[in-house]
Amino acid sequence: MHEGAETTMGKVYLVGAGPGDPELITVKGLTCIQRADVILYxxxxxxxLLSYAKPDAELIFCGKLPGCHAMQQETINRALVLHAKKGKTVVRLKGGDPFVFGRGGEEAEALVKHGIEFEIVPGVTSAIAAAAYAGIPVTHREFSSSVAFVTGHRREGSGDEIQWESLAKGIDTIAIYMGIQRLSSICGQLMKYGKSPETPAAVIEWGTTSAQRTVTGTLATIAEIAANEQMRNPSMVIIGEVVRLRANIQWYERLLWSSAAAGATS
Known part of the structure; x- marks a missing residue:
């Protein structure tokens, strides 16, 4: 390249990797991984999924744990812009769907601000996938015609901004992301605003993976049950009458159990 020549601007793909089972990524998402020069995951x-990347692709870990961020969000935004300005094809690989509690909107705003071309590649979000793998349909003609996605994780320094009364009185199925640490408080708020204590509830840990575990109870009992079973994040909490259907149509954990039994006898 001649001195002073301009670098062709690259492009960023905000890709949803799905909930854990690698086979649940979309065809377009997998194609993006295969073509990427840089992957921030x-x-x-x-x-x-990273095994599908080009041998010379740069892989950058951006993982976050509560209270321990490998890379702050502002740093991630800057990295996306920096690599794109170098002419790279950049993939931001995010669990679930990038626009469902994944900060994909913030990253897209940063790219717009800097004039970076981008595409959004939706992924299978955990509320739907984890519930399905636990045998819980989030909608059902007899039990649920409405679903709400709720974050159980408060923003640092913020109060409780969730409209608990609207959820308790107007929504059939409530899917709560990362709510295990606040489960007792969440259930208490829903009951305070009129949700029946007998409403079925489930907690699904590591949904769609070989480590998946599910416990069920009621709105009044699920927090204690989950604590006794030492359920941890990543977990999805599903609250609503649809949880009753798990008893009949759970399939994935039965598959895991039968595979384990077959392995033990072979």
Whole structure:
């Protein structure tokens, strides 16, 4: 390249990796991984997906744990812009869907601000996938015609901004992301605003992976049950009458159990 020549601007793809099972990534998402020069990836993606990257692709870990961020969001935004300005094809690989509690909107805003071309590649979000793998349909003609996605993780320094009364009285199925640490408080708020204590509830840990575990109870009991079973994040909490259907149509954990039993006898 001649001195002073301008570098062709690259492009960023904000890609949803899905909830954990690597086979749940979309075809377009996988194609983006295969073509990327740089991949910035999160803690909760299945790292098997990185094996599809080019041998010379730069892989950058951006994982976050509560209170311990490998890379702050502002730093991630700057990295996306920097690599794109170098002419790179950049993939931001995020667990679930980038626009469902994934800060994809903030990253897209940063790219717009700096004039970076980008595309959004949706992914299968954890609320739908984890519930499905636990045998819980989030909608059902007899039990649920409405679903709400709720974050159980407060922004640092913020109060409780969730409209609990609207959720308790107007929504059939409530799917709560990363709510295990506040589960007792969440259930208490829903009951305070009129949700029946007998409403079925489930906690699904590491949904869609071989480590998946599910416990069920009611709005009044699920927090204690989850604590006794030492359920941890990443977990999805599903609250609503649809949880009753798990008893009949759970399939994935039965598959895991039968595979384990077959392995033990072989």
């Amino acid at each position: 999160d803690r909760l993606i299945n790292e098997e």
